[in-house]
Amino acid sequence: MTYFQAILIAIIEGLTEYLPVSSTAHMIFTSSYFGIQDDDFTKLFQVAIQFGAILAVVVLYWRKFFDFKRFGFYIKLACAVVPALGLGLLLDDYIDAILGKPVPIACVLIIGGILLLFLDEYFKNPTIAKEEDITIKKAVTIGFWQCLAMMPGTSRSAASILGGMQQKLNRETAAEFSFFLAVPTMLAVTVYSVFVKTYHTTELKGYELLLQRPENLTLFLIGNLIAFVVAIIAIKFFIGVIKKYGFKPWGYYRIVAGIILLIYFNYN
Structure with a gap:
């Protein structure tokens, strides 16, 4: 992985982590385009830079x-x-x-986009407008909805926001609770990927990959810093868009992006 590739992937992570468009899908497509997706360090990097995005939420909602x-x-x-x-x-x-x-992920991207087109119309009468009114039962239910995002291309943000609106949260509250839920979820995934998981190609754990070469650790630090800064901008932008336009713009984006990527990967 070059510095240019790392910076680009980190920007993509920051932009898409909290938007309902699947950050995983975007990073995978980018690394596949560069031919580095099968590299163990790339797989670790794509997960580990989520830490920067986590810090963005903590700072904004400190x-x-x-x-x-x-x-x-x-x-x-x-x-x-x-x-x-x-x-x-x-x-x-x-x-x-x-x-x-990449091809099945692009298909999921399109399917998720179609669902987002109808999200605002289907959940018209929310009754919860602040986090304090979310019960533990509703929080756990939203947590189960979030599990849909284990299929790359679904989007953790989209799944948890959908779960929130199904539990009668309004758009802004559902989005903000999705941000809050991202912190422990992604922190756990990052810790697991860095300290517990063994990567199959190299048979090294994540921290061993980070320390394998000096530039790996540098890429990791740069990636997290960029993801942090870009995520702060993206979160503010996203809240503004859903207040004014709802989720349809993201649905159209997912459909168009999925179709373009399907065409690209079917002909390459």
């Missing part, structure tokens, strides 16, 4: 995350993240096998 008097907020997040952690451990090898196949 009052929420560091208000230790509101213990219920932490309980909701802890309960909501359990389904994804459990299924993630069980399906990790299967997910890895799918990650290397």
Whole structure:
């Protein structure tokens, strides 16, 4: 992986992590275009730079995350993240096998886009407009919806926002709770990928890959910094768009992007 490739992938991660367009799909397509997707360090990098995106949410919503008097907020997040952690451990090898196949991911991108076109019309009468009114039961249900994102191309953000709106959250509250839920979810995935997971090609753990060459650690640090800065901009932009236009723009984007990528990978 070159510095240019790392910077580009990090920008893509920051832009797409919290949008309902699947950051995983975009990073996979980019690395596949460069011919580096099968490299173990690339697979680690695509997960590890999520840490920068995590910090973006914590910084933007620092009052929420560091208000230790509101213990219920932490309980909701802890309960909501359990389904994804459990299924993630069980399906990790299967997910890895799918990650290397751009065509099915492009198909999922299109299907998800079609669903987003009708999301606003289907969930018309929300009753929850703030996080304090989300019960633990609703939080866990949203956590199970988030598990749909284990299929690359689905989008963790889209799945959890869909779950939130199905549980009667309004658009902005569903999006913000999706951001909050991303923090423990992606932190757990990042820690697992760096310190626990063994990568099949090299038989090295993530931290061993980071320390294998000096430039690997440098790429990791640069990638997280870029993902952090870009994610802050993307989150503010996303909230503004859904307030004004809803989810249809993202649905159209997914469909067009999926079709273009299907054509590209079928002819290359």
